[in-house]
Amino acid sequence: MMIILALVTLTLIAGFLYWWLIIETEGVYLGRRVVVALYDLVAPRYDRIKQFDEQADLMLISQPIMSRLQPLADPLILDVATGTGRLPLLMARNASFQGHVIGLDASGRMLKRARQKVAAEHFVDFITLMRQDAGELPFPNDSFDAVTCLEALEFLPDPQAALAEMVRVLRPGGTLLATIRIDTRWMPDRAWSEGKMRRELEALAMCAIQFQIWQDDYTQVWARKAGDSPAVGAGKLAEVLASVS
Numbered sequence: 460m461m462i463i464l465a466l467v468t469l470t471l472i473a474g475f476l477y478w479w480l481i482i483e484t485e486g487v488y489l490g491r492r493v494v495v496a497l498y499d500l501v502a503p504r505y506d507r508i509k510q511f512d513e514q515a516d517l518m519l520i521s522q523p524i525m526s527r528l529q530p531l532a533d534p535l536i537l538d539v540a541t542g543t544g545r546l547p548l549l550m551a552r553n554a555s556f557q558g559h560v561i562g563l564d565a566s567g568r569m570l571k572r573a574r575q576k577v578a579a580e581h582f583v584d585f586i587t588l589m590r591q592d593a594g595e596l597p598f599p600n601d602s603f604d605a606v607t608c609l610e611a612l613e614f615l616p617d618p619q620a621a622l623a624e625m626v627r628v629l630r631p632g633g634t635l636l637a638t639i640r641i642d643t644r645w646m647p648d649r650a651w652s653e654g655k656m657r658r659e660l661e662a663l664a665m666c667a668i669q670f671q672i673w674q675d676d677y678t679q680v681w682a683r684k685a686g687d688s689p690a691v692g693a694g695k696l697a698e699v700l701a702s703v704s
């Protein structure tokens with residue numbers, strides 16, 4: 460009887476640990492390699508699992524970005540942890556978009572899927588994809604009109620350093636769109652509350668910080684980099700890419 464009880468207890472603990480470490484927190488407490496390996500594994504099924512609503516995404520992501528960047532029609536945008544290219548594709552599908560999006564991600568297989576979609580929709584002139592870690596962005600300061608990072612900040616090894624990098628490469632007056640998890644219970648030190656996100660952004664001299672209820676799991680966070688500077692524009696793409704070794 461005692462043995463059965465011990466086995467049941469062990470199975471329950473193992474099940475909980477599997478759920479928490481692999482499913483709920485996607486390997487983040489097991490290190491960067493595990494996170495990337497899990498995304499490599501799930502890449503072929505990622506879009507099917509997520510079931511993004513394209514109309515909602517256009518209305519709540521790409522149109523607000525375009526309107527915040529107005530009158531600039533050809534912005535240079537960086538999408539950090541781009542996954543299968545959700546944000547770059549949304550931007551490129553916008554009829555008025557004449558800019559360029561660099562999407563970077565650490566998972567080769569997520570990028571492979573993104574590349575297939577970009578090629579299938581003939582958007583190669585609008586989107587550049589690169590395998591790169593979010594922790595150290597290979598671009599000069601003030602390189603982008605907008606920087607985005609959707610559903611990813613909490614999975615990065617050092618979210619604070621990654622956010623600082625995003626702000627560094629954003630030009631003064633440029634737009635940042637990031638997301639924070641609504642339910643912070645299972646990732647207490649990683650998933651940031653609105654208060655924590657606001658403090659982090661203010662410490663990075665970001666202003667006009669706004670929180671926008673978005674999906675069941677995530678809140679959008681919009682902010683502007685203090686100061687002003689001329690638009691970068693897609694014409695600077697080659698110059699910005701030249702710094703990538």
Ligand SMILES: C[S@@+](CC[C@H](N)C(=O)[O-])C[C@H]1O[C@@H](n2cnc3c(N)ncnc32)[C@H](O)[C@@H]1O
Pocket residue numbers: 491494495498539540541542543544545546563564565566569591592593594608609610611614615616
């Ligand atoms: C939940 S997905 C979000 C993808 C995309 N932004 C979206 O909204 O569909 C998280 C992404 O973060 C990427 N990622 C995780 N750790 C990373 C790191 N250290 N550097 C760059 N990307 C990373 C994963 O490979 C994955 O594609």
